[in-house]
Amino acid sequence: MGSVYDLVIRAGTVVDGSGQAPYAADVAVRDGRIVAVGKVGGRGREEIDARDQVVTPGFVDIHTHFDGQVTWEHRLVPSSSHGVTTVVMGNCGVGFAPCRRDRHEALIRLMEGVEDIPHPVLADGLPWHWETYPQYLDFLAGRAFDMDVGSQLPHAALRVYVMDQRGVDREPATDQDLQQMAALVREAMAAGALGLSTSRTFFHRASDGRSTPSFEAAETELMALADALRECGRGVMQLITDFAPEEATFALLERLARRAGRPLSVSLLEGDYGPMTLRWQEILDWANAASHDGPPIRAQVLSRAIGVMLGHELTLNTFYTTPTYTGLATLPFDEKIATLRQPAIRERILAESADPDPTIVLGRLARQFDHMFQLGDPPDYEQPRSRSIAARARQQGITPEALAYDLMLEEDGHGMLYVTLCNYEHGSLETSLAMMRHPASVLGLGDAGAHCGTICDGSFPTFMLTYWVRDRTRGERLGLAEAVRLLSHDTAQAVGLHDRGLIAPGYRADLNVIDLARLHLDAPRVTHDLPTGGRRLVQAARGYTATVVNGTIVHRNGEFSGALPGRLIRGPQPPPGHASA
Secondary structure, three states: OOOEEEEEEEEEEEOOOOOOOOEEEEEEEEOOEEEEEEOOOOEEEEEEEOOOOEEEEOEEEOOEOOOOHHHHOOOOOOHHHHOEEEEEEOHHHOOOOOOOHHHHHHHHHHHHHHHOOOHHHHHHHOOOOOOOHHHHHHHHHOOOEOOEEEEEEEHHHHHHHHHOHHHHOOOOOOHHHHHHHHHHHHHHHHHOOOEEEEEEOOOOEOOOOOEOOOOOOOHHHHHHHHHHHHHHOOOEEEEEEOOOOHHHHHHHHHHHHHHHOOOEEEEOEEOOOOOEEOOHHHHHHHHHHHHHOOOOEEEEEOOOOEEEEEOOOOOOOOOOOOHHHHOOOOOOHHHHHHHHOOHHHHHHHHHOOOOOOOOOHHHHHHHOHHHEEOOOOOOOOOOOHHHOHHHHHHHHOOOHHHHHHHHHOHHHHOOOEEEEEEOOOOOOOHHHHHHHHOOOEEEOOOOEOOOOOOEOOOOHHHHHHHHHHHHOOOOOOOOHHHHHHHHOHHHHHHOOEOOOOOOOOOOEOOEEEEOOOOOEEOOOEEEEEEHHHEEEEEOOEEOEEEEEEOOEEEEEOOEEOOOOOEOEOOOOEOOOOOOOO
């Protein structure tokens, strides 16, 4: 009698994450690990028929902001809808540990402003059963999730914890401050942090308009943190920065990576505003050259334009600062929409000028009509400029404001518009394609768990498979094996998780079974499922036959199984057969 396995996935087309060509095989799982790939003669206590479907490693999303959600929720929506089996949070220098009791409000307002997570959601949802970063990890270690969770130590929280109001006010750190911060970095790495993150962009501001505490921190402070990582001999660095000027900024990144002796990744976006740059190709080339004789420097890139959603349920819309519109803010939604339909109100709002809220950096996008589109259902993320709101308004002989007004009133007032913030300077996704294929890049920047009322990019794994692999007609596509490698093996390696991202014996049994022909990405929609009934944008997918975490099926045909096999990841993980990372 053949071997008995916990799970066997039969007769699928295995896309193993290595980038090699897909092949037909069974996959057998026992005790949370892959134990056989090929023709499996035994039986499984549970089996999945994967004929005419692809079997991939679970996807690893290294740039999320679930820092709050993991403290009150077990299912990490939206990522769990898109084949993601591991997430890394604590990015961009923001998070909730370490934090003293009298600084809860400061970190809440920082996360609210930087990542657009509503204040009431965080104030009501966060249990604050910790003060130090190790205590935060210990709290998470007692919880269960529908995927694995890794965390990075956020520089802003660290700075405020050590320096109190001086940290909030961005005063220079003293030698004593630096010594204490370095000691806490070492403590965090020993407790299981995957790395350290920071932000150096004016783009990141608390909801009261203050810059993030780590903005313009002195190089001596960054180097003190780098020295602590070098002493630990583990951990990665992640940051976002304003590339101004590009050469000097990259030189700082290279000095930082070499000082720490650790891998570093930086957010890279095409554009001419804040943390974006039109010289992204040069930065990628610099990173590639620097990595040849130093620690790896990688640019985190997104597979599409980062797009901001506008609508009456959302943080921003074209009219959100006009006097008449702001006067309707307290009305119940249906009553507000009925009022907006009144011709006199419409005429009045269209005649009023916008004065974007200076505390909301993205506010300037509310009237960027040349970059604004009706996304549609199914959503189209690569529309030509001839379909922009500005172009359509010209064709109709009306103002773009009038067209935007009418489109947002569609679908009973739930109509949404999409503004490309970056990676769309030339009206196509060719920049994203070139970025993804560069050897110095790694996929990231989906920001799952954040930007509840503005951005909905946590769905990018499904977009990779539907649009880039299967549906694109405006240019070259990605190969299936290439896309799966970018989503799994490469991201796992970038953060030191060497035990996942491949379908091979000994690796973690984090897997997806996907009906690629049926795979479909829905349009973004608003739900009210956060604490206090807080709203957020979500984007569902269809076509995932099964998602497996640690050998257990967590989703089947889009339905949650009820299983929560995901746990906190403490520190980097070695590949199969190795005792340490």
